[in-house]
Amino acid sequence: MLSLRFWLGSLSIQKPITSSSRRLLASSQKNGSWNNPRSFCCCVKAIKNNDFISESNSNFPLSSSPPRDSPLSGVEDTLISYVSGKKKATEVAHQVWKQVVQRGDTVVDATCGNGFDTLAMLKLVADDSGKGRVYGMDIQKDALDKTSTLLEESHCLNEKQYLKLFHICHSKMDEVVPLDASVRLVAFNLGYLPGGDKEIVTRSETTLLALEAAKRIIIPGGLISIVVYVGHPGGWDELEAIQAFTSTMTVDNWICCKLQMLNRPCAPIPIFLFRR
Amino acid sequence: MLSLRFWLGSLSIQKPITSSSRRLLASSQKNGSWNNPRSFCCCVKAIKNNDFISESNSNFPLSSSPPRDSPLSGVEDTLISYVSGKKKATEVAHQVWKQVVQRGDTVVDATCGNGFDTLAMLKLVADDSGKGRVYGMDIQKDALDKTSTLLEESHCLNEKQYLKLFHICHSKMDEVVPLDASVRLVAFNLGYLPGGDKEIVTRSETTLLALEAAKRIIIPGGLISIVVYVGHPGGWDELEAIQAFTSTMTVDNWICCKLQMLNRPCAPIPIFLFRR
Numbered sequence: 001m002l003s004l005r006f007w008l009g010s011l012s013i014q015k016p017i018t019s020s021s022r023r024l025l026a027s028s029q030k031n032g033s034w035n036n037p038r039s040f041c042c043c044v045k046a047i048k049n050n051d052f053i054s055e056s057n058s059n060f061p062l063s064s065s066p067p068r069d070s071p072l073s074g075v076e077d078t079l080i081s082y083v084s085g086k087k088k089a090t091e092v093a094h095q096v097w098k099q100v101v102q103r104g105d106t107v108v109d110a111t112c113g114n115g116f117d118t119l120a121m122l123k124l125v126a127d128d129s130g131k132g133r134v135y136g137m138d139i140q141k142d143a144l145d146k147t148s149t150l151l152e153e154s155h156c157l158n159e160k161q162y163l164k165l166f167h168i169c170h171s172k173m174d175e176v177v178p179l180d181a182s183v184r185l186v187a188f189n190l191g192y193l194p195g196g197d198k199e200i201v202t203r204s205e206t207t208l209l210a211l212e213a214a215k216r217i218i219i220p221g222g223l224i225s226i227v228v229y230v231g232h233p234g235g236w237d238e239l240e241a242i243q244a245f246t247s248t249m250t251v252d253n254w255i256c257c258k259l260q261m262l263n264r265p266c267a268p269i270p271i272f273l274f275r276r
Numbered sequence: 277m278l279s280l281r282f283w284l285g286s287l288s289i290q291k292p293i294t295s296s297s298r299r300l301l302a303s304s305q306k307n308g309s310w311n312n313p314r315s316f317c318c319c320v321k322a323i324k325n326n327d328f329i330s331e332s333n334s335n336f337p338l339s340s341s342p343p344r345d346s347p348l349s350g351v352e353d354t355l356i357s358y359v360s361g362k363k364k365a366t367e368v369a370h371q372v373w374k375q376v377v378q379r380g381d382t383v384v385d386a387t388c389g390n391g392f393d394t395l396a397m398l399k400l401v402a403d404d405s406g407k408g409r410v411y412g413m414d415i416q417k418d419a420l421d422k423t424s425t426l427l428e429e430s431h432c433l434n435e436k437q438y439l440k441l442f443h444i445c446h447s448k449m450d451e452v453v454p455l456d457a458s459v460r461l462v463a464f465n466l467g468y469l470p471g472g473d474k475e476i477v478t479r480s481e482t483t484l485l486a487l488e489a490a491k492r493i494i495i496p497g498g499l500i501s502i503v504v505y506v507g508h509p510g511g512w513d514e515l516e517a518i519q520a521f522t523s524t525m526t527v528d529n530w531i532c533c534k535l536q537m538l539n540r541p542c543a544p545i546p547i548f549l550f551r552r
Contacts (some may be wrong), residue, residue, distance in 0.1 A: 245542060247538055257537055258536045260533070262533065262534050263522055263527055
């Protein structure tokens with residue numbers, strides 16, 4: 001891949017020549033329905049494709065205690081805290097990552113934002129072998145600056161060696177992540193850059209391209225983590241688009257789950273796509 | 277309340293004279309959208325009423341470990357197992373109940389079905405003081421028979437003293453639950469009776485009346501637990517109606533959460549309404 005390489009502080013940042021402002025400005029308004037007939041059609045198709053049979057409303061005998069070998073045991077309290085209104089969606093996401101990501105892994109922060117996700121990822125993958133890698137990207141240079149500053153302030157000088165930052169749209173992630181990288185996690189924190197221009201938000205078109213790219217690069221046992229924000233214009237459209245996208249992911253290969261606060265319509269929505 | 281009292285095995289069953297077949301036969305088809313503009317309007321109204329401000333997509337510093345004093349710690353593994361596709365919605369519900377319900381409590385099984393929920397509740401509330409109480413109801417006599425049989429087979433002779441069964445529609449629950457009862461849990465397992473007539477299903481009209489009744493009788497710290505089934509005709513309509521209902525519940529008094537598998541469109545959907 002051709003790229004222009006430049007430096008931001010002590011961080012290596014690559015900007016592909018092909019990148020352009022794909023992350024479009026939001027102008028659309030909520031269209032009055034957050035799951036349209038088209039997305040339902042996708043659901044129907046998914047049923048047919050996967051020959052999926054509805055779990056009936058059969059009651060069941062009292063179960064014994066849940067299995068201790070859950071791949072996600074450890075997220076527990078955080079998930080419960082979210083369900084009962086005590087934790088933020090991003091905190092839930094970070095806790096879920098911790099159960100999936102191992103030291104030495106390769107992960108992707110598709111939306112660096114202010115850098116908190118990037119920092120969390122660095123702490124998860126950094127190890128003595130130098131194998132771990134975080135590919136971070138954002139369409140806004142300001143976001144990469146903020147990420148860099150956060151890492152400086154967090155005294156993560158050692159961890160920086162594991163980071164590659166790219167000033168590109170997340171839809172181009174497979175142009176910067178090596179083909180042979182075994183990516184364990186791709187994380188999206190959608191919406192606008194906190195403290196930045198709120199008119200610049202992620203949009204369905206590029207988010208879907210990014211999700212397609214994430215699907216291609218994620219390894220079995222990996223996770224695509226998405227936090228969707230619906231409190232800004234276009235947010236509901238983006239959620240709809242993501243739901244339609246996930247509804248077509250095969251049950252054999254993917255576990256796709258959404259958590260949603262029903263009486264907080266603008267609350268962020270965590271979505272987890274586990275690759276089996 | 278006037279009632280006809282009769283006996284089913286050793287269980288006391290009361291049928292109010294006023295009860296009738298309010299749980300209507302399903303005839304409607306899925307209308308192609310599972311969250312219609314009307315329900316979105318409710319969301320907008322909820323924003324205004326509660327002066328709710330959207331949680332911004334601000335990133336956050338790495339959090340410390342989650343608080344151990346979560347009222348729901350213990351559900352952990354089950355919730356995780358559901359999110360990662362290993363547990364059924366009803367199992368999640370039972371585990372959540374265990375965190376909320378105490379021995380000696382009064383609880384309501386709004387849809388006895390085959391009796392597994394009723395049995396689970398009895399085991400939660402039964403204590404030596406004889407204070408615990410389960411009010412169980414179903415519009416179908418067959419369901420009450422099955423519940424009774426299950427309790428017999430489960431050797432729950434002692435627990436039966438804590439149970440009152442009613443052959444009524446759940447929309448009438450506040451006609452059979454005493455006004456002074458402090459109800460900690462009202463549980464709904466919607467849809468049709470497993471093994472019964474699949475044409476007889478719960479319907480939005482009566483489910484909403486039942487939810488209104490549940491709201492009236494539940495005490496602070498209590499829980500309305502709902503498992504919604506969308507795999508049968510009318511199921512999506514019922515989910516829509518419930519979501520619209522919950523979207524108007526005030527944030528100050530209620531935490532309303534939904535878990536949903538996005539690529540299993542017919543999978544049961546657990547909804548938890550915690551009263552603060």
